[in-house]
Amino acid sequence: MSAIAGVNPATTHELFVLDEDVPRPTPLLGFAGLAWFAAATLVLAWPDVQEVERTELLGTLAAGIGGLLLLTWTVGWIVPSLARLGSHWAAWLVVLAVWLSAWEVVTAKLDALPLPFFASPQAFLEVYTDDYARLFDCLWRSMFLHAKGYVIGSALGFVSGVALGMSTRIGYWVHPVLRLIGPLPATAWIPLAFFIFPSSASASVFLIGLACWFPTTVLTWSGVSAVSTAYYDVARTLGASQRFLVLKVAIPAALPHVFVGLFMGLGSSFAVLVVAEMLGVKAGLGWYLQWAQGWAAYANMYADLFIMALMCSTMITLLFRLRDRLLAWQKGLVQW
Amino acid sequence: MVSAALEFEPDAAIAAPGGAPAGARLDVQGVSHGYVLNKAILPVLHDITLHANPGDFIALLGASGCGKSTLLRLVAGLDRPRRGRLQVDGVEITRPDPSRVIMFQDPTLFPWRTVWNNAALGLEARGELKHGRARVDEVLSLVGLDNFHHAYPHQLSGGMAQRAALARALVNDPRLLLLDEPLGKLDSLTRLTMQGEITRLWQQRGFTVLMVTHDVEEALHMAQRVIVFSERPARIRADLQVDLPYPRRRDDPELLRLRREALGLLGLESSW
Ligand SMILES: Nc1ncnc2c1ncn2[C@@H]1O[C@H](COP(=O)(O)OP(=O)(O)O)[C@@H](O)[C@H]1O
Ligand SMILES: [Mg+2]
Numbered sequence: 001m002s003a004i005a006g007v008n009p010a011t012t013h014e015l016f017v018l019d020e021d022v023p024r025p026t027p028l029l030g031f032a033g034l035a036w037f038a039a040a041t042l043v044l045a046w047p048d049v050q051e052v053e054r055t056e057l058l059g060t061l062a063a064g065i066g067g068l069l070l071l072t073w074t075v076g077w078i079v080p081s082l083a084r085l086g087s088h089w090a091a092w093l094v095v096l097a098v099w100l101s102a103w104e105v106v107t108a109k110l111d112a113l114p115l116p117f118f119a120s121p122q123a124f125l126e127v128y129t130d131d132y133a134r135l136f137d138c139l140w141r142s143m144f145l146h147a148k149g150y151v152i153g154s155a156l157g158f159v160s161g162v163a164l165g166m167s168t169r170i171g172y173w174v175h176p177v178l179r180l181i182g183p184l185p186a187t188a189w190i191p192l193a194f195f196i197f198p199s200s201a202s203a204s205v206f207l208i209g210l211a212c213w214f215p216t217t218v219l220t221w222s223g224v225s226a227v228s229t230a231y232y233d234v235a236r237t238l239g240a241s242q243r244f245l246v247l248k249v250a251i252p253a254a255l256p257h258v259f260v261g262l263f264m265g266l267g268s269s270f271a272v273l274v275v276a277e278m279l280g281v282k283a284g285l286g287w288y289l290q291w292a293q294g295w296a297a298y299a300n301m302y303a304d305l306f307i308m309a310l311m312c313s314t315m316i317t318l319l320f321r322l323r324d325r326l327l328a329w330q331k332g333l334v335q336w
Numbered sequence: 337m338v339s340a341a342l343e344f345e346p347d348a349a350i351a352a353p354g355g356a357p358a359g360a361r362l363d364v365q366g367v368s369h370g371y372v373l374n375k376a377i378l379p380v381l382h383d384i385t386l387h388a389n390p391g392d393f394i395a396l397l398g399a400s401g402c403g404k405s406t407l408l409r410l411v412a413g414l415d416r417p418r419r420g421r422l423q424v425d426g427v428e429i430t431r432p433d434p435s436r437v438i439m440f441q442d443p444t445l446f447p448w449r450t451v452w453n454n455a456a457l458g459l460e461a462r463g464e465l466k467h468g469r470a471r472v473d474e475v476l477s478l479v480g481l482d483n484f485h486h487a488y489p490h491q492l493s494g495g496m497a498q499r500a501a502l503a504r505a506l507v508n509d510p511r512l513l514l515l516d517e518p519l520g521k522l523d524s525l526t527r528l529t530m531q532g533e534i535t536r537l538w539q540q541r542g543f544t545v546l547m548v549t550h551d552v553e554e555a556l557h558m559a560q561r562v563i564v565f566s567e568r569p570a571r572i573r574a575d576l577q578v579d580l581p582y583p584r585r586r587d588d589p590e591l592l593r594l595r596r597e598a599l600g601l602l603g604l605e606s607s608w
Contacts, residue, residue: 230444237412238458238508239434248460252448329448329488 025076025083028090033073035097036066042101042109043121049111052122054129061125062100069093119299127303135288139307142284145201146273146315149208154265157213158258161220165227165254166246178217186211186272194280204276211272212265216258223257224250256330259323266319270312285311358542359390360424360435360511362411367420369406370569379569380406384420386563386572393538393545395555397598398565404548405441407570408514411546412438424512434458437510441517441548443501445489451500452476452485458508472507478537479503494521499530506537513538515547519554531558535582552598556591557584564601573601 040062048055069086076083100121106112107120128135163170164178186207197203227250235249251258277286285308292300369381380403388394396404409415410422413432422429424436437458445454453460455476459468476482479499489497498521505513518534519527535558538545549555555562562576576594584591 228444230440230442231446233409233412233414233432233438234440234444234446234504235457235461237414237432237434237436237438238461238504239432240461244461249446252446255448327448329490 023076023080023084023087025073026087026090028094029069029076029086030073032090032093032097033066033069035094036062036069039097039101039104040066043104046105046109048108048122050108050115050120052108052120052126054122054126055108057129058104058122058125062097066097116296116298119302123299124303127300131300131303135304135307138283138285138288138304139311142273142277142286142308143311145204145277145281145284146208146269149205149273150212150266150269152205153209153212153269154216154262156209157216157261157265158220160213161217161258161261162224162246162251162254164217164221165224166250178214182214182218186268187275190276190279200276200280200282204273204281207272207276208269211268212262215264215268216261219257219261219264220254223254223261226257227253256327259319259327262319263316266315270315274308358511359392359544361390361426362386362388362512362544362546363421363423363426364407364411365421365423367407367410367417367422368569369403369410369415369417369419371406381410381417382569382571384570384572386575388544388546391542391544392561393535393559394547395559395562396546396548396565397552397555397562397602398550398570399567399602400550402565402568403570404550404565405516408438408516408546408548411512412436412514414438434462434508435510436512436514437505437508438514439501439505439516439518441520443489443494443497443521445492445497445500445504447489450486450488451481451492451503454489454500455503455507457504468507472503475503475507476500478506479533495523495526495530498522502534509541510543512544512546515545517548517550519549519551527554532583534558539582552595552602553586556594556598557586562594562598564598574598 040059043055043062044059072082072086076086104121107118108122160174160178164174189207189210190203193203193207194200197206231249231253232245235245240249273284274286274289277284278290281287285304288304289301289308292298292304364384364386367381367384368379370377370379372378384407386394396407398404406415410417411429413429413436416430429436445451446457449457452472456465456468456472459465459472473485476485479502481496481499481503484492484496484500489500492500498518502518515534519530522530531554534545534547545559547555547559556576556578560578562578564573564576565571566573574597576598578591578594580588580590
């Protein structure tokens, strides 16, 4: 770090600019706090027309968020990182307060929208307070099932991709299979898989694995094939074994491609997870959706979708983090 | 010719271990080679014969595209010749060996490895890294990259990248060092410094050097013999002896005479 900074005057210049530019909390953040207080007042003071519970809890939560924002705004004058964080999200927080108020007014307060479809914020909240045990169990089962399938599928995809790229003999046998089976969507196997496999859980692991095996294989393979022969020449003249050429040359060089495959596989494996849970697994967030729909519990479906979205988005974020860590050498700026 | 390396006391810390002779003997006998291009064979080397004694510094001079890099690849053992034989110390060259290290025209550093880890590549590949860490540090400071151990290749200038590639080659204590236009990407100032550095290293270590260049002055300034190639397919036009002591003066009259001769052999007598 110091060596680079030492020879590069631009770095010191940038540091200097950063020092000057201490972030102050934007007034909009304070305004967002007030907006959440206003939303809380609206929830608590305006009597409900719909028959809903949890109005008090909702109001308290909104007031709590408002208080937290005002606190952030105040402390932000001393702690620059808080100021930066709060200022960044201030506009979003205002819009969310407005959105919550509008949603509350047209549902619980005025009953202006047809009921089973458009649940009130209170109903939404109530799903979490009353059904959290089941939701938590579903989340855990979904994650476990998905993790099993994804890890097995991408690991196999990675291995078969490397094998295809490195060995023509393996390529001879795997390539036709890949070309025939790979493009077939994994969901097409669902009826067969549930019939062939001993349990619906193992069938789902197979389906999820299949869904991420294909993109991981193809992109690992193309990554390994695209490695410049000059790298192999360098390593060979320095006495590298075949094993070294695979592990220390081909794989690191192919890693950017591998990650594209892992991202694609993650997307298609989510799709398979949800469908498999709806059709056969009888547990998990996908199953919960189906089950809630059975008795027209729309609030439960929204609450479930929200958790699902959080889960998928968290997984993608984690994969991004892993990529940034492993491919730090690719970026312009490297952290030490 | 007496090897210049023998006249110098090798630096004890960096001399080749085991007391083996530092430089390798190279025999290239009637080598012809070509590449398949558009279903025909493109002849690149034609009946090349050359012999290098242990510790020789030989420059290969020729126009771009005449086949110099091809010859180095054959000597490195990366490709087999279509005709003829290549031997190192009397043993047929059939595959690459870390005693014959090639520094390619492009630095081809591994972008996912830091400078230090790039330099350590050979040791790591042969499982000798445990005992060789000090060696890596030493060679990196030799090429002036002390402060850049943790830098990634994309953070280096072209010249620094070539020095890192040189370090990666030198770490292995080669007995035959193959340099393919090692200074091609350097600015003229760094280039002059590095010419001196490589010559100094060669004198210290006594390895055999085969250096490709298209720069007449560079060849004459550094090498004991300059072999001039014809246009593709390359034949040997001349084998010029440069019997001048090191360090050489660039305005030495003998050097200027050889320069005129070499340019004439390359068909450029009227252009200087
Ligand atoms: N792998 C290859 N396939 C086909 N032609 C090649 C290959 N490598 C080099 N050549 C051709 O061989 C000739 C000599 O190349 P090279 O040895 O790299 O020349 P230089 O003397 O500039 O180093 C060039 O005309 C080039 O186009
Ligand atoms: Mg070349």
